Amino acid sequence: MNFKHSLVIYRKELMEVLRDKRTIFTTFILPIILYPLIIVGFNSIMIRQTKSLEERGATVAVQDSVNNNISRQLIQDLTKIKNYTIIPYSETTSRLYEDKDIQCIVTIRDSLGSDGTQFFKVYIQYDKSKEQSRMVFNKLSEQLSKTEKELQKELLQSFGISPDFLNLIDIRERDTSSAQKKMGMYLGMFLPYIVIMMLFAGASIVAADLVAGEKERKTLETLLVSSVGRLEIVCGKYLTIITLAMLNMIINLFSISFSLKFMLANQSAEMAGVSLPLNAILILLIAMIPLATLFAAILLSISTFSRNIKEARSYEQPLLIIAMLLGMVSFFPAIEINNLMALIPIVNIALLFKGVLINEFTISQILLTIFSTVVLDVIAIIITIKLFNTESVLFRTEEESGGLKVFKRKPKTFFNPYNGILYFSIALIVLYYLGSYWQAKDLFSGLIQTEIIIIALPVLLILRLLHLKPKEVLRLKNPNWNSFLLIPFIAVSAQIIVSIISQLINIVFPFPEKYLEALSQLYKMNETPWKVFMAIALLPGICEELLFRGFIIRFFEKYSVRWAVVISAILFAAYHLDPFRFVPVLLLGLLLGYLAIRSGSIYASMFSHIIINGMAFVLVTYSNTGWVKFIAKDGENLNYWLIVPALIIFCLSLYAFHKVTAKGEEKCVE
Template sequence: MRSKIVKYIFKKEMIDILRDKKTLFMMIVLPIILYPVLIVGMTQVMTMTMNSMNEKDIKISFNTTPDKDLVNIINENKPKEEKKDGKLKIVDVGNYEEALEEQKIDAYIKIIKDEKIQNYKIYVNSSKENSNIASNKIEDVLNEYKRDKIENKLEQENMNVKETLEPISFETVDTAKNEEIAGYFLGQILPFILIIGVLLGAIYPAIDVMAGEKERGTLETLFTLPITNLELVIGKYMAVSFCAIVTAVLNVLSILLTMVFIATSGGLASQLGVDGFNFGQLAIPIFITLICICLFSMVVSAISMCVCSLAKSFKDAQNYITPVMLLVMIPSYVSMIPNIKLNRMTATIPVVNISLLIKSVLTFKADLNLIVLVMISNLAFVILSVILLSKMFNSEEILFGNNKSFSFLEKRCDIKKGTIPSVSDGVILYAVGLVLLIYVGTLVQIKFKIIGIGLTQIMIIALPVLFALYIKSDLKKIFRINIPSFKSIIGSILLWMGGFIIVQVITQGLLYLFPQNMEVVEALNNTLFIKDKFLMNLFIIAVMPAICEEIFFRGFIFTSFNRSKKTVKVAIICSGILFGFMHMDFLRIVPTSILGILFAYSVYKSGSILTSMIMHFLNNGLIVFMGHYPDNKLIKMSSFIELNFNESYITKLAILLAISAVLVLLGIVFLKEKKNKLEAYTD
């Protein structure tokens, strides 16, 4: 690779990027004005709004004439600390509900007289602006009235008021420094804001250097030059990364300058509780944050370029990049979740590691080993993304192919051979199924419980079957309805046995790392099974999913993704991952995805969906059996899978994993047919 050529490509791309006003706005203008407006502007607006609300008089009404002492306290209620707070005013109304709705009064007090005590009920309309202020002021007045009554009673009994009402005194002392308080506050919201800022700074340059180049018709010209694809990729990548890094630096500087402004503004600093702030304490955290954000910018740049390379025009690229934005934005919220901290596991998860690292360094709780692990993992993601990008640049089909847009619900005319669903058909049908499962399936399962699970399974199988009939497909061909050989059945069972052991170990590991999920598992088991109805549970939880879910995933989804011999591996992995995500449970996503991949592999090798149905039935059937017969000897023998990390356990775990590896290898050997039926379908 020639550095001089890369430099020229970089220079050319930067000139093109800087010509785009939208990119300049997202890269420079937005970071500079965003944080002062958000932090300073919104704080001042909220302060002025609250002050104006506090200055308003609060109108109240009673159902009966209140006590004279209470009226005197209301009339003598003066603003505290010379603030222009509003006063309480007593007015008469008829229907208090209408008066509250029409804001003729802000609160209505109902006095319920008893023989010994008086009860006061305060009615407010929380949908109106002054309801909270009215409620707080009335409670203060009633507390003062109550205290006066108590003091008068004690004085009549010749008792010491202070000793009786205040036998002890206490005071809470906050030992946190202003820097720590500010770091904690920034650690909650800053990661999300920075990640979004970097994302916006990388997206528009990526769209311009990829889809924009295609739309202008200049990408073909670049490929005619005496340069290699790697030189072209690196030059473009450096330009996009540079823009993203500049955006990241401007974001950090803008936040820092905003904090300086707040700290030097007496009134605003006191309102936010950051007066006397020492910025020297945050120098190292901000420096580490800057380095991490720059690495993250490089990852986002490569991913954005990969996605934009699939688009033919600027408009298409904007549509393609939207899912990427969602996938990045959602994990960045993790900094706002109190119980999730940076550890060895979260330090390797993209986006999550950056968000938690920024939070940890700003709250002065960062571990040097974890910081290094985050940086290494992000550097690895950068290398992998660049490798993927270079591979995509070597594909003329990706760069200059037709790139047909998604087609759905379109009839195909190839009736003789039978229409094979496209990738877009599979993706959209999966999305439709996921939406129906969330909005319809959940409600049905809540209302009908285990019967609802059966109804959900019927919905799952109906979607692919009806769509396949609509596009006039060969159902036997799409859903791989063939009789497998005895050897394939044995191989599938062995493959499932090995996979089941691995899945159980992974599940126990996740429970060890996240013990709070044990309650979710127990609640799920309680709702799944009907006591003393083994056959019914077996049919709904094992038989129906083995048929319905396999038709959906290993039938329609797998077929739609498997367009040729080159895409078989992608189809196996994607159908398995989509199968895992369909279960929508953090604890089950990874284990279920692994099982889904094994199911798809058995279908691919055997050419029959019946093998995956057998595997699915055995997996769910064993779970039903374990739920009904927990005292069975075979069930008790599996208890040593639970993690405790002593020497005895590690030895057992090694033996267990060795057995599972042998079973998986035997399954692969048995499934290896001389002629692959599935390849014959796709060729």
């Protein structure tokens, strides 16, 4: 690779982008103008509106059901509230309240205590959805509290007791936080989310145009036949996206920070003159670079795969939603950066950003955040380079991009990644709504309905409609019986390994008690053991394998069988809708995909899946028996020493399986 050639591409792409006046305006000029107008202007309007509501006052109707000196004093003190009109309750009060002519209705009642003491109850009827009504409620509550204290003082004095007894404990706060830390707390709630969104927006502005746009303009071919290599082209375009994303993010960051600082300084004299230290700004910028490179790599992959800008934009939307949801973690006050959170993409940057703003972070958290993001970045850029070197991807036709019209014309083109993701998304939505509904009504029958009607039946119907052969597509072929005999050794040892991995995850990131209770209910249904085994082991082993290792894996085999196994395993883990078991299920998905592909028969992965689920069922159901107590220390968690024999058996049996099986199919069914 010649890096000078990459710099030539980089300068070329950068100059083309900077010649576009619309890009210049949206990337550099608009943030400088927009945020001060929105933040400062919005704050000024809010202050003015609040003052206007206070000056407008309110009309309050009072119904005095007691009518004694104390109740009359309560009403008299309410008239002291500035701009408030107190009127007696009448027959028309309810209608006036519904017409918004009256903002609150106050009702005074009394009751007697066990010793005959008279107590007063004040009911305030108001519309909590209205800003003015909430303000009126606060004003009334404040005034009634003052009156209550005055009455208490008078009562104590009448008994010859000092009113100071009402204040036996005087609570006074001593705030040890600095003004800078308080500003960091305010900014840390929403600034990370905004910056992540701006970083994504800055990258997406140009990413779709760099490859998909050139395909649309028919200029990519000219670039490909030049003396510049494809790796150098990818690097040049990659650097362009990173540069513009970082520039856009920096401009947005400073514009937002300046506007928020101005707003907070106007609201509190303590915040005036406070600014973030230079080292915090540098740490934030350094931490944002890996995220910028990750977004750039993913968006460049999307642009390379897409046939035109419109298609690229449609693929970017799910990624934007994912980034948005993960970035919103900064809004939650109880979640802070730690070594585990530092491994989760986007979440780690948002929490690190928040931690830096309040000066609560460690160097190890910064390094883990950068390292984990860079690893994903490297994977994404490798995928981009592979896509760029694949002619069938780079110059995809309409038939290869999917669409209902194409299915009708050529059903065999059904198996492509776009259709695979689309089908999985629909299946996931149906599972979430319909499957959850069935299982909530009756867990046992709901599980059976989910496996048969939602998971297996649609696969068979689609193959029937497209006139495809189920035996060929789903790999319904007789296995090599020598390899089939090795499946129990592979499955049992794999289940032990992933169970111990799950236990280790529980130590680092404890599972909620409610989650563990719900999981245990799955194995303790009020049915006979064989029925429970059928619902959680036999049917999932058959139906889920038909869906993932038989059907979904076919959508991704055209370009790479290895990636098909990985992607189907990721989708398999996501389909379980269980973030706590995502990693163990992902590992099992990789194993099941390998077994199906290597043997060329889905029966291998089905048998393994049934054994894995069945073993979990046996361990929970027969936890009190002697042999289970031997391998499980508390009837639930396996003994950690089992990992050693399990790894040995797993490696030996998998090696033997590899030797006795022929390599599976690597091409999509045509």
